[in-house]
Amino acid sequence: MRRQFVRGAETRLRIIHSAADLFHKQGARATSPDEIIEASRTGKGQFYHYFKSKEGLIHEVLQTHLDEIKRGASRVSYEINSWKDLEMWFDAQVESQKSYEMTRGCPFGTLGNEVTDNDELIRQDLSLIFEVVKNKLAAFFVREKAKGNLTKQADAEVLADFCIASMQGAMLMGKIKRSSQTVETTVQEALTHLRSYFVKARR
Amino acid sequence: MRRQFVRGAETRLRIIHSAADLFHKQGARATSPDEIIEASRTGKGQFYHYFKSKEGLIHEVLQTHLDEIKRGASRVSYEINSWKDLEMWFDAQVESQKSYEMTRGCPFGTLGNEVTDNDELIRQDLSLIFEVVKNKLAAFFVREKAKGNLTKQADAEVLADFCIASMQGAMLMGKIKRSSQTVETTVQEALTHLRSYFVKARR
Amino acid sequence: MRRQFVRGAETRLRIIHSAADLFHKQGARATSPDEIIEASRTGKGQFYHYFKSKEGLIHEVLQTHLDEIKRGASRVSYEINSWKDLEMWFDAQVESQKSYEMTRGCPFGTLGNEVTDNDELIRQDLSLIFEVVKNKLAAFFVREKAKGNLTKQADAEVLADFCIASMQGAMLMGKIKRSSQTVETTVQEALTHLRSYFVKARR
Amino acid sequence: MRRQFVRGAETRLRIIHSAADLFHKQGARATSPDEIIEASRTGKGQFYHYFKSKEGLIHEVLQTHLDEIKRGASRVSYEINSWKDLEMWFDAQVESQKSYEMTRGCPFGTLGNEVTDNDELIRQDLSLIFEVVKNKLAAFFVREKAKGNLTKQADAEVLADFCIASMQGAMLMGKIKRSSQTVETTVQEALTHLRSYFVKARR
DNA sequence: TATGAATGAGGCTTCATTCAT
DNA sequence: AATGAATGAAGCCTCATTCAT
Numbered sequence: 001m002r003r004q005f006v007r008g009a010e011t012r013l014r015i016i017h018s019a020a021d022l023f024h025k026q027g028a029r030a031t032s033p034d035e036i037i038e039a040s041r042t043g044k045g046q047f048y049h050y051f052k053s054k055e056g057l058i059h060e061v062l063q064t065h066l067d068e069i070k071r072g073a074s075r076v077s078y079e080i081n082s083w084k085d086l087e088m089w090f091d092a093q094v095e096s097q098k099s100y101e102m103t104r105g106c107p108f109g110t111l112g113n114e115v116t117d118n119d120e121l122i123r124q125d126l127s128l129i130f131e132v133v134k135n136k137l138a139a140f141f142v143r144e145k146a147k148g149n150l151t152k153q154a155d156a157e158v159l160a161d162f163c164i165a166s167m168q169g170a171m172l173m174g175k176i177k178r179s180s181q182t183v184e185t186t187v188q189e190a191l192t193h194l195r196s197y198f199v200k201a202r203r
Numbered sequence: 204m205r206r207q208f209v210r211g212a213e214t215r216l217r218i219i220h221s222a223a224d225l226f227h228k229q230g231a232r233a234t235s236p237d238e239i240i241e242a243s244r245t246g247k248g249q250f251y252h253y254f255k256s257k258e259g260l261i262h263e264v265l266q267t268h269l270d271e272i273k274r275g276a277s278r279v280s281y282e283i284n285s286w287k288d289l290e291m292w293f294d295a296q297v298e299s300q301k302s303y304e305m306t307r308g309c310p311f312g313t314l315g316n317e318v319t320d321n322d323e324l325i326r327q328d329l330s331l332i333f334e335v336v337k338n339k340l341a342a343f344f345v346r347e348k349a350k351g352n353l354t355k356q357a358d359a360e361v362l363a364d365f366c367i368a369s370m371q372g373a374m375l376m377g378k379i380k381r382s383s384q385t386v387e388t389t390v391q392e393a394l395t396h397l398r399s400y401f402v403k404a405r406r
Numbered sequence: 407m408r409r410q411f412v413r414g415a416e417t418r419l420r421i422i423h424s425a426a427d428l429f430h431k432q433g434a435r436a437t438s439p440d441e442i443i444e445a446s447r448t449g450k451g452q453f454y455h456y457f458k459s460k461e462g463l464i465h466e467v468l469q470t471h472l473d474e475i476k477r478g479a480s481r482v483s484y485e486i487n488s489w490k491d492l493e494m495w496f497d498a499q500v501e502s503q504k505s506y507e508m509t510r511g512c513p514f515g516t517l518g519n520e521v522t523d524n525d526e527l528i529r530q531d532l533s534l535i536f537e538v539v540k541n542k543l544a545a546f547f548v549r550e551k552a553k554g555n556l557t558k559q560a561d562a563e564v565l566a567d568f569c570i571a572s573m574q575g576a577m578l579m580g581k582i583k584r585s586s587q588t589v590e591t592t593v594q595e596a597l598t599h600l601r602s603y604f605v606k607a608r609r
Numbered sequence: 610m611r612r613q614f615v616r617g618a619e620t621r622l623r624i625i626h627s628a629a630d631l632f633h634k635q636g637a638r639a640t641s642p643d644e645i646i647e648a649s650r651t652g653k654g655q656f657y658h659y660f661k662s663k664e665g666l667i668h669e670v671l672q673t674h675l676d677e678i679k680r681g682a683s684r685v686s687y688e689i690n691s692w693k694d695l696e697m698w699f700d701a702q703v704e705s706q707k708s709y710e711m712t713r714g715c716p717f718g719t720l721g722n723e724v725t726d727n728d729e730l731i732r733q734d735l736s737l738i739f740e741v742v743k744n745k746l747a748a749f750f751v752r753e754k755a756k757g758n759l760t761k762q763a764d765a766e767v768l769a770d771f772c773i774a775s776m777q778g779a780m781l782m783g784k785i786k787r788s789s790q791t792v793e794t795t796v797q798e799a800l801t802h803l804r805s806y807f808v809k810a811r812r
Numbered sequence: 813t814a815t816g817a818a819t820g821a822g823g824c825t826t827c828a829t830t831c832a833t
Numbered sequence: 834a835a836t837g838a839a840t841g842a843a844g845c846c847t848c849a850t851t852c853a854t
Contacts, residue, residue: 011838011839025319026319027232027316027317027319029230029232029233029317030232030317030319032822032823032824033823033824033825034822034823034824042839042840043839043840043841044825044826044840044841044842045826045827045838045839045840045841046838046839046840047825048824048825048826049837049838049839050838053824053825054823054824054825103319103320105316109316109375110316112375112378112379113230113308113312113313113316113317113375113378114230114232114233114316114317115378115379116228116229116230116233116306117306123379123381126379127379127380127381130376130379130380155388158388158389158391158392159392161376161385161388161389162369162388162389162392162393164372164376165369165372165373165375165376165385165386165389166365166368166369166372166389166393167372168371168372168375168376169367169368169369169370169371169372169373169375170368170372172312172315172316172368172371172372172375173333173364173367173368173371175315175316175318176315176318176326176329176330176333177330177333178326178330182364182368183368185358185361185364185365186361186364186365186368186369188361189361189362189365189396190365190369190396192396193392193393193395193396193399196396196399214813214814235847235848235849236848236849236850237847237848237849245814245815246814246815246816247815247816247817247850247851248813248814248815248816248851248852248853249813249814249815250850251849251850251851252813252814256849256850257848257849257850414816414817414818417817417818431725432725433638433722433723433725435636435638435639435723436638436723436725438843438844438845439844439845439846440843440844440845448818448819449818449819449820450819450820450821450846450847451817451818451819451820451847451848452817452818452819453846454845454846454847455816455817455818456817459845459846460844460845460846509725509726511722515722515781516722518781518784518785519636519714519718519719519722519723519781519784520636520638520639520722520723521784521785522634522635522636522639522712523712529785529787532785533785533786533787536782536785536786561794564794564795564797564798565798567782567791567794567795568775568794568795568798568799570778570782571775571778571779571781571782571791571792571795572771572774572775572778572795572799573778574777574778574781574782575773575774575775575776575777575778575779575781576774576778578718578721578722578774578777578778578781579739579770579773579774579777581721581722581724582721582724582732582735582736582739583736583739584732584736588770588774589774591764591767591770591771592767592770592771592774592775594767595767595768595771595802596771596775596802598802599798599799599801599802599805602802602805620834620835641826641827641828642827642828642829643826643827643828651835651836652835652836652837653829653830653836653837653838654830654831654832654834654835654836654837655834655835655836656829657828657829657830658834658835662828662829663827663828663829
């Protein structure tokens with residue numbers, strides 16, 4: 001790792017991380033380049049040196065998130081190999097939200113909510129992220145089914161989508177209410193539902 | 204001679220309805236007073252004559268929504284008196300979303316996702332709306348339980364929150380994916396879960 | 407003339423006149439909205455209230471010029487009814503340039519020289535202005551020819567274009583050299599050439 | 610071992626040529642160092658290594674042009690030794706303009722048009738270029754006069770200036786109209802005028 | 813009630829230049 | 834010789850709001 005490489009890369013990452021945090025906190029629309037520049041302690045020029053536009057930065061923030069998910073480097077672990085892991089997947093998100101005192105929702109949901117017809121690129125980035133997450137969840141259900149642990153009615157993809165949607169809705173409600181209660185009960189209901197596909201008899 | 208009053212009221216309503224539509228379409232942050240003024244065919248002065256600020260307008264738009272919900276005048280019916288009604292509650296929201304070709308989410312979720320620390324008033328408005336909706340849904344579950352149609356484990360408020368959260372999450376995912384598929388399967392899973400509290404034997 | 411009408415129109419005209427002067431002095435590219443705003447003693451908002459963009463303002467400045475030419479209200483008179491008038495047409499332009507101490511060229515030529523592929527609208531505006539001027543000059547030559555004052559070889563449109571082009575070239579060279587000498591000798595040559603089509607014998 | 614020198618010189622020339630082309634196409638004001646850097650496939654550092662500023666580059670571009678004119682290495686030949694050569698001088702410029710589909714004017718006129726009080730250095734460069742061209746044209750007229758081929762009234766310098774000005778005006782009008790017609794007729798008129806000083810009888 | 817003129821802060825982006833490696 | 838990171842001023846434009854008629 002050469003010094004030269006680091007010099008630029010550091011600034012770029014600082015911008016990405018500051019932006020990711022601000023986007024999570026208040027959405028991309030409410031976050032101005034100036035605010036990101038200040039938070040990342042850079043100059044205006046650097047912003048546009050590393051990113052071709054604010055939209056380009058959002059894109060790269062999402063790429064970074066996606067990369068972390070794929071590499072298993074994100075705060076929430078998306079590698080689900082047991083029911084315990086699945087519970088932890090839900091739980092980690094609730095805990096993350098709580099750590100922000102329920103003032104934030106899911107970083108992806110927050111950005112996804114803002115997309116309009118003019119943000120097609122961003123929409124696709126988000127769609128891809130959710131696709132990857134869904135696949136990770138679905139893979140677990142597929143494996144469980146193969147093991148005979150799930151009933152015939154259980155559709156792995158449908159269940160994966162249900163996990164994501166209920167988590168998204170729960171976090172959104174948590175943010176609006178500034179309370180973790182609904183989030184927690186909703187997650188419990190979701191888990192209860194998922195367990196209903198579980199074949200106890202076979203054990 | 205109410206003419207004068209009526210004319211004014213009309214302008215005010217035109218602004219509210221135009222604003223409601225634009226907020227639903229693109230969020231409040233992305234909607235400028237100018238855009239609302241143009242859509243409602245008014246002048247700038249009228250905007251600030253009827254509403255003290257953009258935030259004030261958002262507030263009144265939400266009051267109008269709340270009023271419609273309470274009066275049972277909204278597109279989605281919140282009066283749930285049967286399992287059929289509950290299914291229709293879910294379905295009406297899916298259909299509404301489809302009518303916009305999956306480019307919009309829930310009008311309340313959309314606004315709720317945007318709130319930050321500076322929008323406390325709006326957050327409370329939304330919180331109230333969801334509280335009212337929750338109460339309407341919970342009332343149904345309470346009644347069903349009283350009738351002995353729900354198992355002991357069923358908690359009316361928890362189930363009501365679950366309905367709202369899963370619907371919110373489903374619509375958000377539908378908007379991001381521009382597809383109704385996930386929305387529909389998630390709604391089905393939610394309904395399946397709710398039905399699991401139903402005591403068939405007692406019938 | 408109502409007060410209300412005047413209130414806005416005055417500002418709008420002040421902006422147009424300030425802009426016209428700055429464009430003439432340094433070109434449109436080198437003139438920022440801020441500079442125009444300051445020169446016209448207005449606020450930023452007014453600029454974009456009256457004009458949809460800087461390009462839109464350039465367009466309106468040119469429309470104003472065109473209007474003045476058509477109405478015969480411009481500094482240079484384009485109504486040519488005699489050789490004397492034609493001489494005055496050349497002369498007025500030279501004098502105008504001298505009044506700026508040879509630091510400016512023709513306002514239209516200055517803008518025309520700046521146009522690129524992205525300024526098609528402006529290019530067409532300028533093209534139209536020169537077309538109108540050409541028609542006024544050509545009309546004179548046509549009439550002279552009808553009177554038998556011009557030789558058969560004289561083509562009214564060609565001569566009109568020659569007048570404009572030589573005047574444009576002269577003013578551009580005058581601006582570059584900061585000297586009126588070339589302008590004056592070139593105008594003399596042009597006039598000499600034009601007179602060569604004059605049929606003295608017929609008089 | 611000139612290799613190193615040559616490599617550097619190459620970069621420098623690449624920058625000059627890219628800049629010359631962009632200045633011709635869109636003027637110097639509309640051309641940013643970044644654009645030149647990209648077109649010449651160099652880095653930012655090289656730009657300011659070889660040229661102290663953008664203005665310095667414009668200066669060197671003009672020096673290069675001047676040098677080419679002096680060395681007879683430019684696209685348009687400025688060595689006029691016969692009426693045929695003079696016709697070709699006009700014609701070469703028309704053809705050059707046509708080769709750009711009438712989207713460009715004269716490279717010197719384009720830059721000259723942009724000069725303001727802050728560009729005194731550039732103005733002088735251009736003034737010098739036109740002086741050199743004028744001298745080359747005037748030298749021809751002087752020789753013709755010495756040969757007795759021109760009438761007494763013919764003033765070599767005046768005629769040279771007339772050539773330049775009419776050519777400049779013609780090219781400017783050609784660019785504005787995106788048509789070669791006016792350019793061609795104007796050049797014809799100019800030549801007709803010049804020939805009128807020619808003493809046929811003496812031949 | 814209604815219109816739209818006026819204001820200035822701020823949003824996104826480009827520019828010209830300098831600096832460090 | 835070469836690269837590109839860093840800087841901050843400025844350019845064009847939109848925003849939310851207030852004021853005058």
